[in-house]
Amino acid sequence: MALRFALVIEPAASDDPRPVFSDSFRVIDPSAPALSVGELSTQRGDGIFESIGVVDGHAQETEAHLERLAHSAQICDLPAPNLEQWRQAVAVAAQHSPSEGEGVIKLILSRGVEHGPAPTAWVTATAAADNSIAREKGIRVVTLDRGYGIDTPARAPWLLLGAKTLSYAVNMAAIREAKRRGADDAVFVTSDGFVLEAPTASLILRIGGRFVTPAPNGGILHGTTQLSLFAHLEAQGHETGYEVLPTSALGEADAAWLVSSVRLAAPITAIDDIEVPSDAELTASFNRYLLSPRD
Template sequence: MTWRFALLIEPAPADDPRTDFAATFEVVDAATPALSVGELSTQRGDGIFESIGVVDGHPQEVAAHLERLAHSARLCDLPIPNVEQWRQAIAAAAAEAPRVGEGVVKLILSRGIEHGPTPTAWVTGADAADFRGARERGIRIVTLDRGLDSGAPARAPWLLLGAKTLSYAVNMAAIREARRRGADDAIFVSSDGIVLEAPTASVILRLGDRFVTPAHDGGILPGTTQLSLFEHLASLGHETAYETIPVAALAEADAAWLVSSVRLAAPVSAIDAAPIAVDGELTAAFNRYLLSPRD
């Protein structure tokens, strides 16, 4: 059965003391129009979002996603979300999900309609795409210059490089360019040769016995799945680190993955047409953990 769900939210202030926000929700038909033509989310991409994986009806890493939603709101000068209100909205969406299988709940907070009302917010739920092939066989990657040096985020915070905004045109263009080059996905690199992130995922490298991901001070969106996986690896006694990674390190990696909330851990099989070993056993272990219930 296809899962499609939509819930409009009347955003409450962050300090609203209510414990029951059901009166602020409106379930709507996910197949029919529900937004004004004046919505700044559609006119300008002026808003933020989160995508939460749902496994067998369980929404994954809710606390981390809500923390990141609040972080993006601060960067974008949007009202800070009421955590309890959004938690209840996520629960309402997940309650409609199939009890078996994978899905995705999306949270959207928009600046609203020009000249009011503002802001607007909604939650959607849907079946996830089938990513088993990417998880098992791996994906081919090309590196793409983001066009900015690694110091740009500090010099120009208005670029919102660490926020998860609705303005995803560049991210989607990067994936299309990767496919034009015969690959499946891309890794952004800075103009001064530093590894950043993928358009919709975090990068993890295994260098010997260490697991490394790019440091967040380069305008990288903090990855909820990467963070959870690093905590899991640390609990097993593995060394993890956040570092400035030069592009040359990609060719030296013993293994590499792109990790995200819905695709989970996809091993990299080639970078710029150069093959890289896929650790199938370790990848399967990663995904068993990522498919387990995680709050």
């Protein structure tokens, strides 16, 4: 899909006290070349990003995304973003998102140009793809070995596990492999037999009436949509939890979902060709909530 809007940001220091940052924004033609050939985001994938869902012109869960952007910057040794500057950039991008229907705002912070000024940053806005079929009919997934153990992130923090980096080649390769196996998406598992997350989504299982998700201590990206949905479930009196889940837990679920900022809640109908019960009414209620304005 073609970009509707692009905004280049001149990053400000995190302690810059200015109340207005509009003079640090530069609107550019979204179809025109914009990055230097020395840009490390394209040469090495050396940067971080966030994708914010937009519903009827309203940017969803902006604060949670900004907090995660700052967390990723810290993990990757990038300069701490000035969150007020980024907040204002999101507001500008939202004005150029579809006023009706769904859209996506992307925030990108790169290490910059090699041997040059750093960092570089920009924001884009576009219409979202139609995810209605995945939400209503569900998706089939396969489990794929992520290639490390549950304790690897603690032993090897330089792998940047748990940061939302631009280096998404492995994530995209996993989705292609899932499709080669006749599925729609994948769920990563550790080499020592624990459940992680999907390449672009969080996993939620319903087991024995409880809603659980893998604990974010194994290199899992803490999902903004999962956090919001858990808060919604708790407000309705449901029990939620974070657990270190063995792969056997996948077979114990009486319902399962992949949730993300743009696709929202997609019920899982099969895992490794084993059918999973689905709850159409509950899924519809999830998506009604996720499509409501959320700050």
